[in-house]
Amino acid sequence: MDKFVVEGGNRLHGELKIPGAKNAVLPILAATVLNRGTSVIRNCPVLEDVKTMQEILSSLGLKVEHDGQSIIVDGKNLSSNTIPESLASKMRSSIVLMGSMLGRTGEIYISYPGGCAIGPRPIDLHLNSLRKMGAEIDDLYKGILHCRVKKFQGTEILLDYPSVGATENIMLAASLAEGETIIRNAAKEPEIVDLQNFLQALGVKIHGAGTGVIHINGCREIEKDVTYSVIPDRIVAGTYMACVAATGGELVLDGIDYEHVSSIAYLLRNCGVSVELLNDKTIRIKSDGNLKAIEVIRTSPYPGFPTDMQPQFVAILSKAKGTSVVIETVFENRYGYVEQLMRMGADITVRERVAVIKGVKRLTGAFLEASDLRGGAALTIAALAAEGTSVINNVKHIDRGYEAFEKNLGAIGAKIRRE
Incomplete structure (x- = not known):
């Protein structure tokens, strides 16, 4: 069964083209x-x-x-x-x-x-x-x-x-x-x-x-x-945006529709990340990796903040300064990945549909199990930003929604490989 081996702590730099949704x-x-x-x-x-x-x-x-x-x-x-x-x-x-x-x-x-x-x-x-x-x-x-x-x-x-x-x-x-x-x-x-x-x-x-x-x-x-x-994939775009927010660095994403990712960009800016619209199909994301907490994030149907980006944001907020609250309104059991983040040192409390994330100074590498598509993406983001090496099992879940995920991340500076 395939797994990702991720060596954390590397900033991301480069350019990616977003595939179809x-x-x-x-x-x-x-x-x-x-x-x-x-x-x-x-x-x-x-x-x-x-x-x-x-x-x-x-x-x-x-x-x-x-x-x-x-x-x-x-x-x-x-x-x-x-x-x-x-x-x-x-x-x-x-x-x-x-x-x-x-x-x-x-x-x-x-x-x-x-x-x-x-x-x-x-x-x-x-x-x-x-x-x-x-x-x-x-x-x-x-x-x-x-x-x-x-x-x-x-x-x-x-x-x-x-x-x-x-x-x-x-x-x-x-x-x-x-x-x-x-x-x-x-x-x-x-x-x-x-x-x-x-x-x-x-x-x-x-x-x-x-x-x-x-x-x-x-x-x-x-x-x-x-x-x-087919239109570009707004969740794939948002996931790469979250990757560079967590690790620090500078990333240009091409082939996007900015309106489709505007709620994601808005919340990243609230975290202290720079999201710059270069033209109607290209954005640039800059981050120093030092993120600020967000008081409350509530998932909702479009044009609100998408539930498919909730796990990725919980991952980046795990290292943000301060306390964030995430409220999941669409799916009642979408925090299954949180236990894995806590194995990395994250301080997260979940009660029903509410997650309270107290940012920690660092996450550490761990052996992790992906149990769903977006939760697996969140574990990858956390592993990229962590100190040390992480192993993520069951990446078949991630493959369901991300084309050549590890290759794309590797192309922009991540140390990640599939075994």
Whole structure:
């Protein structure tokens, strides 16, 4: 099993280009199921989750090719309506295939999705929304769902919570539905806007993504050859920003969308880090490694501070001067990595969804276990800023969301290797 060996205490300097967003490419690949033509998706990151989605599409009978950073999906021959349980269990994003598969074939067998162990993430919003559009859904056995629909019917749906996945599933289902579908209290994340833009490229009449209310008028059929480029990954960008904040140094990030990382930049500035916008796609981060505590950070849906950056900030605040409070409002069990940080000397108290971080003067290297994607990234940040050598096991979790993480860090001065 792969692990990272990290020698801490080295400042980071250099330039990195940010890859395409994992959380954008996965629903867009699910959307290619709607298209009987050929979809060329560019700027795709090379990640385990993306590979899994490609395998799922191939298992359905679609022809899938990978050419560098492009994935080509020929949607002509869809021959199966069953998502292999071995693949669906690997990642949560498999659930968004419900909307596109039901829209095109009228039937799907799929198991409950897998993903990171960061607390319950029920799919009730997905199922209830699809039922409102006419789907019949039965839980057969061992978590296998059998879903069928004659034809989705457009309707108005008010989400109890602006769930990204549920919003995506409804958008995909509505793309081949009869009539208009309106999603109220929809998620506003940039990945939702990116999915809308791809659906528009397919010819779907859809607007409102990013506003909280989305209107979709379905098509009878989609058969179009289209080429589309995925947006940059704001969480990957934010993670590298946190790395240089913790270690000190100067880093230029290219190929970003500043608006997408503005909440991250705002909080880093509050920590004493310089974040300079060089142009609309490039920023420079400077840090002396001496960070200030932040009184309160509260995670929230976009455009608020993203829950996917919470572990990374807890890691950098572990060495900040003063006491910080982090409140997690999205997932109820996202502090699983904290025990590992405490093995490095961090002073953190967790009660339910609140973490109180008292900054310490130094962290020391330790043997660590990554248990989820972003928690693993947080351990890497702490190891980079610590004194001595750290070993991080189970980096398969990190590989799910960061392309060539150790190679990129090594290119900007980190002493990190994979074994």
